Amino acid sequence: MSSLGRWGLGQSGPLRSSPGRAGLRHLDLSIRARLALGMAVITVLVVLCVAAVQYLTLSSFLALGERQRLELLIPRIEGQIAGSRTFTSAVLARANLPRSVDVRVIQAGRVVALSGEFPAIGEGLPPGYALRGNHNVLVRRLEVRGTVLTLQLASDVLGVVDPLRAYLNALSVSAPVAAVLVALLSFAHAGRLLRPLARLQAAAAAVGRGASLRTPLPEAGRRDELGQLARVLQTSFGQVADVREREESFTRAAAHDLRSPLSALKTRLQGALAGPRDPGELREEIAEALCDVERMRRLTEHLLTLASGAQGVRLRPLELAGVVGEAVDRARERAPDTPLDFATRGDTTVLGDASLITHLIQNLLDNALRHGGGAAMRVSVTGTPTGATLRVSDSGPGVPTDALPHLTKPFYQLDAARGGEGNGLGLAIVQRVVDAHGASLAFEGGLPGGLDVVVAFPRSGPEAEGAAPD
Numbered sequence: 001m002s003s004l005g006r007w008g009l010g011q012s013g014p015l016r017s018s019p020g021r022a023g024l025r026h027l028d029l030s031i032r033a034r035l036a037l038g039m040a041v042i043t044v045l046v047v048l049c050v051a052a053v054q055y056l057t058l059s060s061f062l063a064l065g066e067r068q069r070l071e072l073l074i075p076r077i078e079g080q081i082a083g084s085r086t087f088t089s090a091v092l093a094r095a096n097l098p099r100s101v102d103v104r105v106i107q108a109g110r111v112v113a114l115s116g117e118f119p120a121i122g123e124g125l126p127p128g129y130a131l132r133g134n135h136n137v138l139v140r141r142l143e144v145r146g147t148v149l150t151l152q153l154a155s156d157v158l159g160v161v162d163p164l165r166a167y168l169n170a171l172s173v174s175a176p177v178a179a180v181l182v183a184l185l186s187f188a189h190a191g192r193l194l195r196p197l198a199r200l201q202a203a204a205a206a207v208g209r210g211a212s213l214r215t216p217l218p219e220a221g222r223r224d225e226l227g228q229l230a231r232v233l234q235t236s237f238g239q240v241a242d243v244r245e246r247e248e249s250f251t252r253a254a255a256h257d258l259r260s261p262l263s264a265l266k267t268r269l270q271g272a273l274a275g276p277r278d279p280g281e282l283r284e285e286i287a288e289a290l291c292d293v294e295r296m297r298r299l300t301e302h303l304l305t306l307a308s309g310a311q312g313v314r315l316r317p318l319e320l321a322g323v324v325g326e327a328v329d330r331a332r333e334r335a336p337d338t339p340l341d342f343a344t345r346g347d348t349t350v351l352g353d354a355s356l357i358t359h360l361i362q363n364l365l366d367n368a369l370r371h372g373g374g375a376a377m378r379v380s381v382t383g384t385p386t387g388a389t390l391r392v393s394d395s396g397p398g399v400p401t402d403a404l405p406h407l408t409k410p411f412y413q414l415d416a417a418r419g420g421e422g423n424g425l426g427l428a429i430v431q432r433v434v435d436a437h438g439a440s441l442a443f444e445g446g447l448p449g450g451l452d453v454v455v456a457f458p459r460s461g462p463e464a465e466g467a468a469p470d
């Protein structure tokens with residue numbers, strides 16, 4: 001790994017920047033590096049805010065201290081002046097003043113006593129404490145033996161400025177050091193926090209390379225956000241595995257069902273070619289071959305309908321009784337010996353796809369005819385307050401209760417041998433059509449012993465997405 005990569009920089013690609021624009025926004029930094037940088041910036045901002053407050057407090061504290069220091073000298077100077085007969089500089093020298101403080105005594109606008117090199121400050125300053133140039137100045141009025149004197153004390157401002165300067169110097173070193181330290185610690189800590197994410201990433205990548213979708217993902221047991229992510233991934237992988245398994249078994253079953261008529265067709269054609277045949281025999285062979293081809297055509301048609309899903313569904317208002325009636329007429333032509341009763345009542349207008357509903361009713365009629373063994377059938381379409389209900393009943397052998405939930409599974413047949421040419425796809429298609437219309441499908445006991453299939457269509461079509469009304 002490159003050193004940049006090891007430090008978490010540039011892991012997600014090269015630095016990207018658009019011409020004319022620059023800045024962190026355009027750097028492709030890892031979360032780890034961004035966290036470290038963010039923490040460093042936050043640290044610097046916090047340190048600067050705290051330092052600003054501390055600086056102001058310290059400077060006013062130092063100014064107050066200097067004022068008090070000057071004020072404490074006044075009684076000493078006053079005592080010396082009061083004890084002397086004249087107001088001269090020698091009197092001030094006896095007061096034993098600190099070297100850093102200069103003093104002068106003004107009488108009637110004239111300097112009468114001076115200690116040190118008093119800075120160039122006007123004699124007429126009012127009483128009080130003030131900052132003048134580079135000096136702190138304290139002015140007091142004294143009355144000694146009836147004479148009014150003005151006492152001026154001055155000290156160099158460096159006594160206040162120096163500690164502040166030292167504070168700023170210390171800050172200019174400590175703030176960057178704190179920022180770097182915080183960045184490094186945040187980087188290391190983020191690395192520890194993100195380690196489980198790397199494990200999760202590796203497990204997900206292994207699934208992408210072909211490991212089982214059902215392999216338990218690491219970190220799924222955690223109670224934090226990473227645990228939630230792992231559990232969501234685990235669930236999604238499981239759902240993908242379910243779909244994949246369903247598709248695999250569907251494809252296997254489809255291939256298996258296509259293989260039987262293909263093998264039969266091959267055997268038939270080989271037999272026809274094997275020796276001399278008279279035209280009658282040949283016609284018979286060709287007719288049987290056509291039956292095999294028809295079985296394969298039906299199967300591929302079923303598969304196509306199942307594969308197309310909700311795509312291509314065109315919902316329009318239609319009268320359900322009319323569509324069903326036409327299908328019933330064709331069924332009567334196909335099986336004239338089977339008693340088929342058809343009844344309709346009420347307004348049966350629903351939002352539906354006519355060709356899909358024809359497909360649905362044909363499959364149900366076909367089942368009743370084929371699996372009902374020619375027993376009497378009854379078809380009814382009834383308008384309801386919420387839509388219309390289609391009911392196809394027969395009085396054939398029916399379906400055992402425990403088999404009812406499996407009827408709509410692709411390739412499910414109660415008795416494949418009895419089903420003969422069927423593929424077990426008819427009711428799976430019925431279920432698809434029902435779903436595309438937002439309808440409901442139920443199997444009940446209808447005519448004695450037979451099967452009763454009930455489809456309830458809503459008047460306004462499906463509420464969910466998937467079908468496109470127009």
Ligand SMILES: Nc1ncnc2c1ncn2[C@@H]1O[C@H](COP(=O)(O)OP(=O)(O)OP(=O)(O)O)[C@@H](O)[C@H]1O
Binds near residue numbers: 396399407425
């Ligand atoms: N009316 C019915 N009476 C008795 N059994 C039925 C009836 N309808 C369906 N079945 C049972 O349900 C199974 C599944 O029906 P489905 O329509 O899905 O497939 P199929 O009729 O066997 O074949 P296909 O419809 O693909 O040509 C049938 O094989 C049959 O065993």
Ligand SMILES: [Mg+2]
Binds near residue numbers: 363366367425
């Ligand atoms: Mg069928």
